[in-house]
Amino acid sequence: MKFASLLLTLVLGLALAGCESISERLAERFDNTPPQTRDFPADQKTVFFAAQKAVKRMDFVLTRTSLAQGIVNARSGIRDTAVFGAGRQFILEIRVHGADATLTHANVKLTELLEGDFKAGATGKTVRVHGLYDSFYEQLEQALREATIAAKPAP
Secondary structure, eight states, X not given: OHHHHHHHHHXXXXXXXXXXXXXXXXXXXXXXXXXXXXXXSSOHHHHHHHHHHHHHHTTOEEEEEETTTTEEEEEOXXXXXXXXXXXXXXXXXXXXXXXXTTEEEEEXXXXXXXXXXXSSSOEEEEESSOHHHHHHHHHXXXXXXXXXXXXXXXX
């Protein structure tokens, strides 16, 4: 009887330990990474078109845009990695929301897609910290400066 209860305790302990690691992996997989947000002193329409110009300057291709919803989605080209036959691609999901006529919030999520010979398909994860966030915001600020200069009336 003692052996049976010891065996049952061992099996339950292993089962519960396995559940914890599975739940950790699931949490990583479905992690809801918050977007990086910055505010810009311009109306939503100006920031929307500046965001499109910014991603084009970064050699991204626009995949979806909607002025009414404030959506700008773009993808990079497929880049080779150090592993032969593997590729990497980045997806930018940008949402612009006008707080008022002179302030717009820009929310950006960057997803990295990796694909290699040994996997059945691409795996993707949202990246919390990456230089592409800074690059996008720099390009967006530059495009907004250019839009401001172009909008000023000539003397």
